[in-house]
Amino acid sequence: MENAPVYLDHAASTPVRPRVAEAMCECLGPLGAQANPSSAHAEGRRAGAVVLRAREAVARLVGATPSSILFTSGATESDNLAVLGAARAGRDRGRHVVTSRTEHRAVLDACRQLEREGFEVTWLHPDAGGRIPPELVAGALREDTVLVTIMHANNETGVVNDVAGIAAACRGLGVTLHVDAAQTAGRIPLDVVDLGADLVAFTAHKLGGPKGVGALYVRDRPRPALQPIAFGGGQERGLRPGTLATHQLLGFGLACDIAAAELEQEAERVAGLRERLWEALRPVGHAWRNGGDGPRVPGILNAGFAGVEGESLLLALAGDVLASSGSACSSASAEPSYVLRALGLSDLACQASLRLSLGWSTTAAEVDRAAAAIRRAVARLRSIAPARATERVA
Amino acid sequence: MENAPVYLDHAASTPVRPRVAEAMCECLGPLGAQANPSSAHAEGRRAGAVVLRAREAVARLVGATPSSILFTSGATESDNLAVLGAARAGRDRGRHVVTSRTEHRAVLDACRQLEREGFEVTWLHPDAGGRIPPELVAGALREDTVLVTIMHANNETGVVNDVAGIAAACRGLGVTLHVDAAQTAGRIPLDVVDLGADLVAFTAHKLGGPKGVGALYVRDRPRPALQPIAFGGGQERGLRPGTLATHQLLGFGLACDIAAAELEQEAERVAGLRERLWEALRPVGHAWRNGGDGPRVPGILNAGFAGVEGESLLLALAGDVLASSGSACSSASAEPSYVLRALGLSDLACQASLRLSLGWSTTAAEVDRAAAAIRRAVARLRSIAPARATERVA
């Protein structure tokens, strides 16, 4: 693997932890839990017990009770169930929703759908550091606000919002607070009670688990009103129907257990690697970090290189480093990142930016190799660019 | 495995085919396709290529073009997207929906949700054989009908509807036809063009693939209007957002390939085993088959045993045979099967019925072992029941 490109795209998806993959394989094998976990017979109950343990593991990682964890197909679905579900359930009380411009598209697009359904959405702008200050949320609340949805950490910049502060602003006002924690669960300590949110979205594939499975925390007491987005079957307390995917949940739960066991030590290690990467990149000159100071997840370095365009940088790096210029789902589009634009960056600066995201599989040697490759690629692209392009960064 | 109970619950979920499990494990391993299939870099594209091949395999199995296959988390989600999505998209043209009493709960409950949203639903009753005759559908159509949703084969009785006939009744009337084919894909020849449906729901875990992944066929030309039930990310033509689960899709695709290669031979083999089972059960006396004559899937035998109650029969069999008295998702509830009731069976007859479902893993030796165990258990329970219970079957 010495010559394989360095994978610095953990924010898009983490490789599955080997122990997780192994356990999932066993579950898929002839002696695995193959029956439908809703079946009443012994094999069904055995699968059901796997589901139960997974629910407990997810709950443990985030300080929740098992009964408050609903399984979904990923954070996209969790976000939709939370945003559409809470707003629709509250539409008789009010039709105002508060969110931010830097949410993941799952939240943004769900909010746009709410607008089509007659809701009014307040789109908050982050401060220059990329954060949504609690005061800003407090100022946006109205009598008819039914839902506030603000992400825990942003998937492009890694900056962490003061969710507890936002929760305090919402408290007692009958507002449901949803938090997209896809980028934080398993990466930084996260306790749903401390967060104070009513709904929190998670996904397995950002914390060493498989793709295609996630969870929504739904606070127990008081339980926020939630209208399902799909119906039938009665699974997950009638809020999320469909046969539960035993092997997927097993992998999710085990990944949570591993993440929980290594959380603080890994957070420190990965943050150290991120700083090592940044220090190794700075000598290239005319480089900056997006997202300012303040709390951020350990694994994301969003850096700009004047005179360089992100997509070309990625292609120049292709044999050496795998990364993204924005979020994976928008990486195919030619649009500059809406998240960086919302931070107030110029077009040039947005397009000169690269998201390098580290995680459990990242080593110091990889960081050094990646940094050297990035320095070379930046220098080469600058030598091709118009001379003034390197100077022109807002 | 000589003493393991015989698994006769393929209609609830099939065991994953060993080759499918193996390929999925490889995909989850260190050299697998671990990146986000939406990522633009080489690893992302490699994952994307896996997704593409899976899409082609699913399409091939059902005679569709790859671009008409959307991936989902299972048939429950596919049904919801189809039913809610087509009706909501058509609500300006009309608010009438036609379905049947014997649909899967994913369709039933989605239709009930449409009723809450102001749609009027016509709930058709099956004939005594459990089928919805095309004439019945034709008679229910109105000027304002926007959606007809009728399943291909029923998951409790296995009876197959004349979907082509139903499609003919709908043709030219601007009605979208959705078909839940969870129980037929990979089990009997199925060609979406021959079916003539606009939307068809599939799930991997009924055809030897993994749980938690499915598909919705959306006809290409003309393309039915469909409003998504979740938003964000832009995946699957904007109709179904969320990171695609590469390993799951790989498993789904491979299971489709295997099913396609063995389709006719397996259908014959499994139907033969089903008849062998029935012939071996008949000597117990006072036994009948639910679902009458006519086309049915090979793997489902729904049989009644006078004087016996289904749940007790299942428990008496627990060490020998794993089966269900109804669908898996309702097996925990104490309600008699709504499907059998819709067929006109008495309470006693409904509750005396057992669904024995066979599939790729079932052998003749297993069938013989299961039949012997069932005969014993029926005899034992009859010896406990009030003497007249065995005679009183409507």
Place this chain on the structure above:
Amino acid sequence: MTGADPYSPRVRELFAAAPRAGSLGPGSGRVRWGEAMALERGAWVRFEVRVEAGVVVEARFRAWGCPHVLAASALAAERLEGWAPGAAPGLDAATLSAELGVPAEKLGRLLVVEDAVTALAAAAAPAD
């Protein structure tokens, strides 16, 4: 949610052994029976007892229904031995269900067991 065993060990044991299932054979004393049926609830239960000197010396049950109904009937039959008709049998649904750990959604069915006990109590009551 999923995963829990719906049957307590006691239910499994009574279901598997079904002690006192069947009918009374010929013998001395008075034989009395009580029956209740609610097919829509999925239960049909019959008790037979042999009464000697004002006390049940032998009890049998027959039952059609789910494992909880069968187990509750077996338990009731066991308790009926030694019971003196005329006294309250104390075998109501709540008591049986508590002892057997029956899930709430099955309570309706245990009422049928209770009804059969009640019918038996009426049939066995000493003529005064």
Place this chain on the structure above:
Amino acid sequence: MTGADPYSPRVRELFAAAPRAGSLGPGSGRVRWGEAMALERGAWVRFEVRVEAGVVVEARFRAWGCPHVLAASALAAERLEGWAPGAAPGLDAATLSAELGVPAEKLGRLLVVEDAVTALAAAAAPAD
């Protein structure tokens, strides 16, 4: 959908080699340049040519933008050699994009390359 390579082999080749990237060195003949910039579209392109006896004998480009912009600029620079200013250069966005297999959503960016060629053509046009 997913899985397809967004870059044609020709784009990859031109991007990797970037022939004619940079500026002209000192030499004989007339040097002319043309530039276009559309930062919001993510492209900034500059061409320099050396004209001798009414014909471009040497061309260079500089470009800031995505791989398609860089590849199109390199291709245009190659084609500019041998071009006689005054004649139409024939290097519009549609031509370049067809030759390179550029996806539709990138066409706006190739217009910037075309604009830079147009600016060059104006600057290099023989004074009459």
